Amino acid sequence: MSDVQITRRLPDWRQYIIYLGFLGVFVFFAVTLGHKGFLDANNLLNIIRQTAMIAIMAVAMTYVLSAGEIDLSIGAVAGLASVATAMGMDYGGVAFGILFGLATGFAVGMFNGILTTRIGIPSFLTTLAMMGIAKGTSMWVSGTKAIPILSDGYSYFLGGGSIGPIPLVLFWMLAAGALGHIVLRKTTFGRFVLATGGSETAARYSGIKTSTVKFKVLIISSMAAAFAGMLYAGRFQTGRFQLGEGDELSVIAAAVLGGTSLFGGKGTVIGSIMGALMIGLINNGLILAGLEFSQQLIARGAIIILAVAISQNRKQS
Amino acid sequence: MSGIAQPKIAVRMTGVSKNFGGVQALNNVDLAVHAREIHALLGGNGAGKSTILKILRGVHAPTSGTVEVNGRVLSAHTPEESKRAGVAMIFQEMSLVPTLTVAQNIFLNQELKTGAGFIDDDKAVTRARALFKSLDVDVDPHALAGDLGAGQRQLTEIVKAISQDAKVLILDEPSTALSAHDVDRLFAFLKKLKADGVAIIYVSHRMDEIMRIADRATIFRDGRHIITAPVSELTLTSIIQHIVGRESKGLTGISRLSGKREQVLLELRGVSGRVKLTDLSLKVHAGEVVGIAGLLGSGRSAVARLLFGIDPVISGEVLVDGMPVKLTSPSDAIAHGIALIPEDRLRQGIVLEHSVSDNIAMSILGRISSWGWISAAKQSELARDRISALKIKTASAGAAVRTLSGGNQQKVVLAKWLASDPRIVILDEPTAGIDIGSKSEIITLIRELAGQGKAVIVISSELNELLAACDRILVMSGGQLVRDLDRAHFDPQGESDTERSMQDAEHALQRVLQEARTNV
Numbered sequence: 001m002s003d004v005q006i007t008r009r010l011p012d013w014r015q016y017i018i019y020l021g022f023l024g025v026f027v028f029f030a031v032t033l034g035h036k037g038f039l040d041a042n043n044l045l046n047i048i049r050q051t052a053m054i055a056i057m058a059v060a061m062t063y064v065l066s067a068g069e070i071d072l073s074i075g076a077v078a079g080l081a082s083v084a085t086a087m088g089m090d091y092g093g094v095a096f097g098i099l100f101g102l103a104t105g106f107a108v109g110m111f112n113g114i115l116t117t118r119i120g121i122p123s124f125l126t127t128l129a130m131m132g133i134a135k136g137t138s139m140w141v142s143g144t145k146a147i148p149i150l151s152d153g154y155s156y157f158l159g160g161g162s163i164g165p166i167p168l169v170l171f172w173m174l175a176a177g178a179l180g181h182i183v184l185r186k187t188t189f190g191r192f193v194l195a196t197g198g199s200e201t202a203a204r205y206s207g208i209k210t211s212t213v214k215f216k217v218l219i220i221s222s223m224a225a226a227f228a229g230m231l232y233a234g235r236f237q238t239g240r241f242q243l244g245e246g247d248e249l250s251v252i253a254a255a256v257l258g259g260t261s262l263f264g265g266k267g268t269v270i271g272s273i274m275g276a277l278m279i280g281l282i283n284n285g286l287i288l289a290g291l292e293f294s295q296q297l298i299a300r301g302a303i304i305i306l307a308v309a310i311s312q313n314r315k316q317s
Numbered sequence: 318m319s320g321i322a323q324p325k326i327a328v329r330m331t332g333v334s335k336n337f338g339g340v341q342a343l344n345n346v347d348l349a350v351h352a353r354e355i356h357a358l359l360g361g362n363g364a365g366k367s368t369i370l371k372i373l374r375g376v377h378a379p380t381s382g383t384v385e386v387n388g389r390v391l392s393a394h395t396p397e398e399s400k401r402a403g404v405a406m407i408f409q410e411m412s413l414v415p416t417l418t419v420a421q422n423i424f425l426n427q428e429l430k431t432g433a434g435f436i437d438d439d440k441a442v443t444r445a446r447a448l449f450k451s452l453d454v455d456v457d458p459h460a461l462a463g464d465l466g467a468g469q470r471q472l473t474e475i476v477k478a479i480s481q482d483a484k485v486l487i488l489d490e491p492s493t494a495l496s497a498h499d500v501d502r503l504f505a506f507l508k509k510l511k512a513d514g515v516a517i518i519y520v521s522h523r524m525d526e527i528m529r530i531a532d533r534a535t536i537f538r539d540g541r542h543i544i545t546a547p548v549s550e551l552t553l554t555s556i557i558q559h560i561v562g563r564e565s566k567g568l569t570g571i572s573r574l575s576g577k578r579e580q581v582l583l584e585l586r587g588v589s590g591r592v593k594l595t596d597l598s599l600k601v602h603a604g605e606v607v608g609i610a611g612l613l614g615s616g617r618s619a620v621a622r623l624l625f626g627i628d629p630v631i632s633g634e635v636l637v638d639g640m641p642v643k644l645t646s647p648s649d650a651i652a653h654g655i656a657l658i659p660e661d662r663l664r665q666g667i668v669l670e671h672s673v674s675d676n677i678a679m680s681i682l683g684r685i686s687s688w689g690w691i692s693a694a695k696q697s698e699l700a701r702d703r704i705s706a707l708k709i710k711t712a713s714a715g716a717a718v719r720t721l722s723g724g725n726q727q728k729v730v731l732a733k734w735l736a737s738d739p740r741i742v743i744l745d746e747p748t749a750g751i752d753i754g755s756k757s758e759i760i761t762l763i764r765e766l767a768g769q770g771k772a773v774i775v776i777s778s779e780l781n782e783l784l785a786a787c788d789r790i791l792v793m794s795g796g797q798l799v800r801d802l803d804r805a806h807f808d809p810q811g812e813s814d815t816e817r818s819m820q821d822a823e824h825a826l827q828r829v830l831q832e833a834r835t836n837v
Binding site for chain 2: 195202206
């Protein structure tokens with residue numbers, strides 16, 4: 001009895017480490033960089049502008065990791081979707097462009113899902129290969145050029161606009177977070193995702209179609225990546241293959257920082273969003289501190305390792 | 318047919334065969350189970366019990382034959398289809414998701430909803446608590462399944478199956494991790510379910526349980542149907558004959574004379590552990606088998622974990638060969654010649670995906686390799702030697718352990734630890750879930766270890782196993798050592814029939830255990 005309580009107490013406070021860490025980093029930068037404008041409303045809103053896309057992809061990544069899978073293709077898919085949207089819009093108008101961008105994400109997700117669940121290639125490999133295919137495709141069809149988006153309405157609603165000082169992407173992020181949180185915590189699909197990642201055998205024996213669950217999370221992930229790519233496209237008013245490049249690492253780091261397990265079965269959408277914001281906070285602070293890009297990379301890596309190390313529930317031997 | 322009304326058939330499996338690759342696991346077998354009966358399914362390792370149950374549960378599809386549940390023929394052979402037909406199964410190898418809570422596991426894939434269609438975990442907790450109460454057991458519905466002990470996990474599995482409102486309930490070795498008291502409660506509950514019209518298929522290697530609870534029994538051997546008969550028409554001897562197919566020597570024929578007590582090899586002086594144990598003092602001699610008995614939660618297994626350096630010692634002294642030692646990790650324990658054969662063999666004992674040979678060699682890789690290169694010749698020699706010494710039934714030394722039956726997997730665990738030639742061997746539930754033939758082989762092996770001058774500690778919930786194997790039996794309760802009794806203490810006066818005297822000894826030990834619990 002008593003040992004059960006002990007083992008339960010430990011993860012309890014570790015679960016909240018992301019909030020403590022977020023607060024700690026925020027206070028640290030507020031004190032040390034306050035005079036450099038860290039606390040300016042404009043700077044804080046900028047952090048949101050820069051990290052909303054990461055946060056949206058991190059919401060989906062929470063599902064993928066919770067189901068015991070991984071998706072490395074999201075950065076490249078975001079770029080591909082930005083190109084697809086811009087080209088679609090050029091060809092058939094705004095609505096067509098949006099549909100085409102989303103359809104691109106859906107198609108990639110289907111592909112990842114089929115390869116992973118029907119043919120049985122681990123998602124690590126499927127999505128690693130897809131990363132190259134998606135990037136190559138977007139470079140090829142765009143001729144590595146930026147494709148301009150001329151619709152102001154698109155740019156306003158998807159990525160670029162603000163209501164007063166509040167960027168619209170904040171609402172997209174909050175909507176994705178709320179939807180993701182409720183579905184993961186309160187619906188059977190969310191429960192199936194957590195069960196599949198927690199123990200696939202147990203889930204299957206409980207009558208859960210685990211391959212369908214995995215298929216769906218991979219589609220969700222690609223769709224979220226495509227949507228993030230469309231937001232990038234709106235923000236920069238262009239579709240470009242480089243948009244979203246390398247985001248997969250930030251997104252996975254955000255989810256893990258937030259308390260989602262890389263081994264499946266454990267995930268929190270709110271934690272992932274906090275993780276994304278924390279990464280954005282760190283990036284912003286390091287820039288304001290005047291670090292060079294090379295130094296930023298080192299400092300960011302070190303901070304993430306530290307945070308994840310603290311948040312890990314050390315394995316008993 | 319006679320004038321007696323035919324009982325309603327809940328499960329009818331006809332002419333079922335199943336091949337796995339080249340191996341025929343089932344050969345044209347029939348199984349019929351009535352509603353309102355507890356039907357025992359018996360057989361040794363590899364008899365095909367698990368296979369036919371997994372077919373009924375839709376985990377495997379039969380190679381040929383038909384499966385009918387409550388008059389409905391199953392054709393898709395998926396877990397979903399079986400579940401819809403009302404078949405629920407408690408799996409021997411735990412089917413709980415460790416990262417979900419007890420309540421979430423119980424209602425997995427049948428989640429309780431709020432009016433708005435969202436999952437209602439509070440309702441699940443309340444419902445789970447009520448179910449546990451009806452079973453009269455104490456499990457916290459909020460606890461994570463991964464944090465539960467084996468006994469509580471087992472009870473959770475049972476409650477999970479029951480919550481599905483099953484028409485056919487399959488229990489595969491449900492009592493392995495349960496104390497005698499919990500088994501009584503389980504049986505009372507099963508009788509209640511039976512009265513409600515549920516057909517119950519009960520698999521167990523514990524014959525006394527079968528005799529107590531089952532109405533009819535079906536016995537399989539080597540993938541074939543041997544007999545189906547009312548339990549009242551079967552005797553223990555005839556059941557064992559059908560299962561083993563030869564005259565069984567059971568557990569009574571094992572000689573305990575080999576052990577001659579030599580010097581003290583292992584001693585504990587006032588040891589308390591961080592987990593459970595308080596002020597434990599005991600001595601184990603070379604050439605002696607000491608049993609540790611106790612009900613679930615008495616701290617039996619905590620002794621093993623402490624001696625193997627998994628749980629820390631917080632006070633007191635552990636002496637090996639008269640020298641105080643520090644046991645802070647399993648590698649310390651191994652260095653002092655201590656080996657633990659763990660209870661949860663699938664998680665702690667072996668790597669299922671690796672070959673028999675690799676598993677056996679795992680703990681002594683240093684000895685069979687030079688400059689980091691593993692000598693293939695030495696490893697295969699070791700494996701061959703161990704496979705024949707322990708009579709491990711495997712297609713080859715290179716076959717994955719996953720492909721072996723439960724008893725043979727346990728033998729691989731034994732072989733792995735004995736390969737390092739330890740002087741002190743601790744076995745935690747060495748025969749859990751394996752058939753009586755392998756059981757007596759393993760107990761004979763334990764006696765042989767003592768005969769070789771090793772100090773052996775056997776931790777077990779099976780009293781006949783302790784009585785058959787041990788020279789001395791220690792009784793634990795609430796983390797303390799409460800009795801230290803010579804095996805002779807349990808022998809009844811003037812009883813010459815060995816079968817009877819074993820039974821009497823078991824009663825005597827059972828009494829001691831129950832008394833120990835009430836005295837603390």
